[in-house]
Amino acid sequence: MCIEIIGCYAQTELGHGPNVQGLETTATFDSQTDEFVSHSPILTSSKWWPDGLGKVSTHAVVYARLRIDGQDYGVHGFIVQLCSLDDHSSLPGITVGDIGMKFRSGAYNNMENGLLRFDHVRIFRNQMLMCFSQVTREGKYVQSDVPRQLVYGTMVYVQQIIVSEDSCTLSRAVCIATRYSVVRRQFGLENGGPET
DSSP: OOOOEEEEEEOOBTTTTTTTGGGOEEEETTTTEEEEEEEOOOOOEEEEEEEETTTTEEEEEEEEEETTEEEEEEEEEEEEOOOTTTTOOTTTTTEEEEOOTTOOOOOGGGGGEEEEESSEEEEEEEOOOOSEEETTTTOOEEEOOOOOOHHHHHHHHHHHHHHHHHHHHHHHHHHHHHHHHOOOOEEEEESSOOOO
């Protein structure tokens, strides 16, 4: 069995980490063609750090500022095909690559983390994630009754789990390091005394 579609999550930007409201990538609705035009207007709007993006992923869930007739409707998700499924070459208007070695992070260097930029890339309207809000064929923005805070609930929950698990791992490491430092001796004997 061959996996043809491999996805990644492209939210973080070079200039904006977890600050979702500050994202600069745009998706502007073009009612004439029933498409969104995705664009990375400046360097800091480059998607930065997504796992699996540099070499492996063929598609991405991209978060961008939704614009309709000059009005900004905040950040929304879009499914975007990044490359040809035949030869894995980037599609027109899309720049994708691996960010390379990470500073002082030996463990992270085993992971592929990428960068992504858009130069007026067209995305079909039905590729917008429209569970909580929609854009009609006519370009009308329709928001659901679900409170906006709940949209980010899963992401916040996962971040809380990561912090909780990391604190347990860190407490184990501190315990092991403390025990080890109390009993471990090294260096040579001095005048027949114990090792230091």
